[in-house]
Amino acid sequence: MGQRLNRCLDVPVALPPLRRRLLLLFIMLFLWLYMFYSCAGSCAGLATRGSPSPPRAAPPLGPGEESSVEEQRAAPDAASPISSFFNGSGTKRLPQAIIIGVKKGGTRALLEFLRVHPDVRAVGAEPHFFDRNYERGLAWSLFICPQGV
Numbered sequence: 418m419g420q421r422l423n424r425c426l427d428v429p430v431a432l433p434p435l436r437r438r439l440l441l442l443f444i445m446l447f448l449w450l451y452m453f454y455s456c457a458g459s460c461a462g463l464a465t466r467g468s469p470s471p472p473r474a475a476p477p478l479g480p481g482e483e484s485s486v487e488e489q490r491a492a493p494d495a496a497s498p499i500s501s502f503f504n505g506s507g508t509k510r511l512p513q514a515i516i517i518g519v520k521k522g523g524t525r526a527l528l529e530f531l532r533v534h535p536d537v538r539a540v541g542a543e544p545h546f547f548d549r550n551y552e553r554g555l556a557w558s559l560f561i562c563p564q565g566v
């Protein structure tokens with residue numbers, strides 16, 4: 418069996434067992450990496466194929482809410498094959514709108530109202546980027562968008 422394997426791999430028959438194992442390990446690692454990167458690339462292709470829609474405008478604001486919602490342009494293509502692979506079926510990008518408000522100012526209610534709209538994807542929990550996580554930088558705040566959004 419070992420000799421047949423060595424013949425297939427075109428290596429000398431007298432290869433020590435330890436080296437043979439290392440060679441096999443290396444080949445398996447190479448194949449695993451190849452499959453990993455192939456899969457990551459195809460996932461990224463799926464994620465970007467269904468998202469041709471331009472950035473949407475923010476919903477109309479009420480009279481007292483002129484400074485509560487701040488728009489941001491989405492990063493045109495913040496997706497990388499690896500990030501798409503790790504988050505399953507989505508891409509990472511900056512949010513198109515941010516809700517800013519004081520504590521007990523009704524920001525949660527506003528978020529829940531916006532979330533009802535079928536075209537709006539919102540974060541689950543409040544990320545508290547500006548008051549608690551600003552030092553982590555913009556890369557941390559990237560919003561994970563489901564496929565096609």
Ligand SMILES: Nc1ncnc2c1ncn2[C@@H]1O[C@H](COP(=O)(O)OS(=O)(=O)O)[C@@H](OP(=O)(O)O)[C@H]1O
Binds near residue numbers: 524
């Ligand atoms: N439209 C409207 N009118 C009056 N009051 C409202 C409205 N929307 C939300 N709320 C009340 O706001 C409180 C929650 O605010 P937040 O979501 O900002 O809370 S938090 O700071 O994020 O925890 C919370 O108050 P408490 O129940 O006293 O905590 C909500 O009842």
